[in-house]
Amino acid sequence: MASIEKEQELIKGLKEAVINYKADDAKRLAEEAIKEGADAYRMTMEGLAGGMEVVSEKFDNHEYFVPETLLCAKALYGALDILKPHIKSTGHEAKGQVVLGVMQGDVHDLGKNLIKAIFESAGWSVHDLGRDVPIQKFVDEQLRTDSDIVMLSAMMTTSMVGMKKLIPRIKEKNPKVKIMIGGAPISEKTVEEYGADSTADNAPNALQEAMTMLETLRGM
Amino acid sequence: MASKDEMSSLARVAAALTYGEPDRVPVAPLVCGASHRFSGLTYADWSRCDDVEAMVHGHLDSIEFLGLDGVVALVDLTVEAGDFGCEVIYPEMDTAHPNYDDPFIKGPEDYKKIKKIDPRKSGRMKGIIDMVAGLSKEIGQTHAIVGFVYGSLGTLSMMRGPEAFFMDLVEHPDEVKEALAIMDEVLLDYAVAQAEAGAHGVCYDNLYASQSILSKDLWREFESEGMQKCCKAIGETGALVVHHNCGNGIYFDELQEWGGPPHAISHAYVADDVDSWEEHKQKWGGQIATIGWIPPGPVAMLGSQEEIEEECQAEIEIFKEGAGFILSTGCEYPPNAPLKHAKLIVEAGKKYGVY
Numbered sequence: 027m028a029s030i031e032k033e034q035e036l037i038k039g040l041k042e043a044v045i046n047y048k049a050d051d052a053k054r055l056a057e058e059a060i061k062e063g064a065d066a067y068r069m070t071m072e073g074l075a076g077g078m079e080v081v082s083e084k085f086d087n088h089e090y091f092v093p094e095t096l097l098c099a100k101a102l103y104g105a106l107d108i109l110k111p112h113i114k115s116t117g118h119e120a121k122g123q124v125v126l127g128v129m130q131g132d133v134h135d136l137g138k139n140l141i142k143a144i145f146e147s148a149g150w151s152v153h154d155l156g157r158d159v160p161i162q163k164f165v166d167e168q169l170r171t172d173s174d175i176v177m178l179s180a181m182m183t184t185s186m187v188g189m190k191k192l193i194p195r196i197k198e199k200n201p202k203v204k205i206m207i208g209g210a211p212i213s214e215k216t217v218e219e220y221g222a223d224s225t226a227d228n229a230p231n232a233l234q235e236a237m238t239m240l241e242t243l244r245g246m
Numbered sequence: 247m248a249s250k251d252e253m254s255s256l257a258r259v260a261a262a263l264t265y266g267e268p269d270r271v272p273v274a275p276l277v278c279g280a281s282h283r284f285s286g287l288t289y290a291d292w293s294r295c296d297d298v299e300a301m302v303h304g305h306l307d308s309i310e311f312l313g314l315d316g317v318v319a320l321v322d323l324t325v326e327a328g329d330f331g332c333e334v335i336y337p338e339m340d341t342a343h344p345n346y347d348d349p350f351i352k353g354p355e356d357y358k359k360i361k362k363i364d365p366r367k368s369g370r371m372k373g374i375i376d377m378v379a380g381l382s383k384e385i386g387q388t389h390a391i392v393g394f395v396y397g398s399l400g401t402l403s404m405m406r407g408p409e410a411f412f413m414d415l416v417e418h419p420d421e422v423k424e425a426l427a428i429m430d431e432v433l434l435d436y437a438v439a440q441a442e443a444g445a446h447g448v449c450y451d452n453l454y455a456s457q458s459i460l461s462k463d464l465w466r467e468f469e470s471e472g473m474q475k476c477c478k479a480i481g482e483t484g485a486l487v488v489h490h491n492c493g494n495g496i497y498f499d500e501l502q503e504w505g506g507p508p509h510a511i512s513h514a515y516v517a518d519d520v521d522s523w524e525e526h527k528q529k530w531g532g533q534i535a536t537i538g539w540i541p542p543g544p545v546a547m548l549g550s551q552e553e554i555e556e557e558c559q560a561e562i563e564i565f566k567e568g569a570g571f572i573l574s575t576g577c578e579y580p581p582n583a584p585l586k587h588a589k590l591i592v593e594a595g596k597k598y599g600v601y
Contacts, residue, residue, distance in 0.1 A: 091457070093460065094461075100413065134408075135409075210577075215549075
């Protein structure tokens with residue numbers, strides 16, 4: 027079992043490795059954490075997620091852009107793959123659950139992947155359906171997972187229009203679920219027109235929106 | 247007061263882009279893929295660029311029916327990548343896209359696979375050059391024809407997959423740069439060929455030169471010099487240099503320095519150094535003409551007649567003064583949007599854009 031000082035050192039190292047997109051360092055420190063018997067959950071939440079929180083701020087402030095953020099996510103996932111099997115399953119409930127995917131006919135998944143990294147690092151359970159997802163699959167996955175939020179992504183107007191058909195189908199099966207939509211052609215008007223609940227223009231803002239929606243749901 | 251159109255569309259566009267005295271604000275929503283609906287071709291067949299004659303007639307009918315002042319020779323963003331060897335998927339009723347499940351460049355070692363090709367001899371690039379020639383023959387004296395080139399960064403990202411590509415910029419810069427150098431040569435020739443075929447201007451799409459994607463430093467490192475050479479070559483043909491960038495927080499200063507400078511930029515959002523369209527007009531309006539910026543999704547596609555007219559009026563009011571403005575969509579007019587809305591945009595332009 028690692029000492030408190032050792033755990034602090036490892037957390038700091040993991041955080042910096044994520045912030046500075048040093049994937050090899052992140053993996054090395056994750057392995058060291060396991061070897062030292064450090065608490066894998068604390069390493070993940072305080073180290074990796076803590077680092078990703080700083081990365082989100084940098085992205086929001088235009089210090090980091092897409093390449094840097096992707097590389098930070100790569101460092102995070104490399105370490106997370108090592109730590110995850112060692113996280114004790116009891117007592118660590120996900121903040122929330124989200125089904126996430128890119129609409130049918132659309133293969134642009136960069137934004138969706140950034141959102142996945144930021145949500146997972148923030149402690150959400152993300153059910154990622156990938157890209158070019160048939161409409162019914164979103165409905166089925168929400169029912170299977172009982173997710174709080176469904177997030178739909180579209181980069182083109184031709185794939186965006188599928189949301190108008192999909193959203194009522196999801197809401198019909200589960201009126202309480204919240205739906206967030208995003209992508210280049212999406213605006214507040216699309217949210218209103220298609221019966222969604224919100225949109226966000228980048229991953230950190232999407233997380234903020236999701237937290238707000240979750241509070242509303244948990245309060246119901 | 248509605249316009250009586252005292253100038254030809256071409257003269258109007260030229261006057262607008264050179265800060266002359268157009269009779270009214272030119273109007274040209276970027277009806278590109280949507281023109282396939284006039285051609286009799288499926289979207290897939292349109293995208294393949296095999297039937298140039300049908301494509302020319304599709305654009306001609308689109309211009310006549312909608313009243314456009316000009317046309318852009320954009321088919322979709324896979325044209326260049328496809329000719330370099332990327333597998334392209336052509337959905338029957340949707341925009342063509344690369345097969346990202348089997349990318350041409352699977353790892354950094356594959357950037358070496360990029361070889362020099364001749365855009366004038368074969369492939370979809372040749373189809374587009376021929377389409378420009380066909381349009382020039384029909385409307386070259388009356389309407390503005392703008393060629394189109396997807397920049398080397400964007401094209402190469404299609405061949406690798408954007409996510410891996412962006413990381414390669416940092417992790418494997420040398421391999422990327424070698425491929426870009428070859429691509430830049432070919433795209434320069436492609437741009438020049440469109441100008442020689444009769445395009446009055448050629449548009450270089452530099453999507454990643456914005457806060458949406460890359461830092462200024464990273465963009466400059468990879469695309470600036472290639473774009474500079476291309477834009478210089480366009481200018482040397484006598485054609486106007488135009489850019490397109492639908493990212494948010496566009497690096498207008500970089501594009502001015504490295505891009506010609508451009509006569510106009512087609513854009514959906516303001517420059518990175520201003521906070522509003524009014525500010526953008528004040529800072530950049532007298533230096534680089536704006537082509538834009540009607541939101542394609544919320545307004546062109548989903549807007550009511552009133553909303554479309556209001557948006558057009560608002561944009562004209564901000565940008566009309568002093569010329570240097572063409573009313574258009576901020577990005578391509580959605581191929582599946584009602585064509586009637588494009589007509590409404592043109593009518594609004596004629597109603598509110600008279601000088």
